[in-house]
Amino acid sequence: MTGETRATLIGGSAVAMWGALALLTTWSGAVPPFQLVAMAFSIAFIGTAASWVVRGADPRRFLRHPPAVWLIGIGGLFGYHFFYFMALRNAPPVEAGLIAYLWPLLIVVFSALLPGERLTWRHVVGALAGLGGTGLLVTGGGAMNFQSAHTLGYVAAGACAITWSGYSILSRRFGSVPTDTVGWFCGAAAVLGTLCHLIFESTVWPGGAGEWLAILGLGLGPVGAAFFTWDIGVKHGDIKLLGVLSYAAPLISTVLLIAFGQGEASWVVAAACILIVGGALFAARDMFVGKAAA
Secondary structure (H helix, E strand, O other), rough: HHHHHHHHHHHHHHHHHOOOHHHHHHHHOOHHHHHHHHHHHHHHHHHHHHHHHHHHOOHHHHHHOOHHHHHHHHHHHHHHHHEEEHHHHHHOOOHHHHOOOOHHHHHHHHHHHOOOOOHHHHHHHHHHHHHHHHHHHHHHHOOOOOOOOHHHHHHHHHHHHHHHHHHHHHHHHOOEEEEEEEHHHHHHHHHHOOOOOOOOOOOOOOHHHHHHHHHHHHHOOOOOHHHHHHHHHHHHHHHHHOOOOOOHHHHHHHHHHHHHHOEEEEEEHHHHHHHHHHHHHOOOOOHOOOOHOO
């Protein structure tokens, strides 16, 4: 197994963890979005700090970076969530969600701008198939109804997609920055999440042990370890393939919700599965047969 393949698989684990985001969020009760972001990122930062202590690492070593690194890191982690929640506040969730999920396709397209990267038609087709499958999941197979009254929400959703795809692509340009630095990004995102919570929301604490465990799970997984493994993937793996594989997140999310009785199986889920998995396998052909066949 090559180093690039290993990094791609590690980055792909982030997609699997993001697939559990919706289920864990539903289990977290009535905690407001920005409060949930603040709590989850705080857990992620505390977990990272604990790992530094165990490993005897000097946290200050991961602070010495140019301002651009901090702008990209903090802007990516917190900016994505900020724009996403603003989109949901100002537009219907179906349309907002689909626009926001343009980020995997944008990663595939923008990757062509990176040094040494070559965009193939298989990656584009795979990403478009994934987008189609995600569209089915988000809309339930129904029609969308875009209205000018929700323009602000649509713009925020577009900013959400651009923010995360930009973060992922630009992280590649700073491949020498240690992944441990993501821990500081999480800490900053927790602070900003707290400020937004105090401005926009009223505090609602989890109602029981189950809800606290769900939030702990969010901070350790989808809003914690996932960002570290994603960092490894986009810096050292096949970033185009990771973009395509990212469309598996909403599919995993839907399957988990169905498995735990919070969703229903349908032809829409089956068709989405075929499109997303088929697109990913099509785009991943190079991984199995060698890049010389591209």
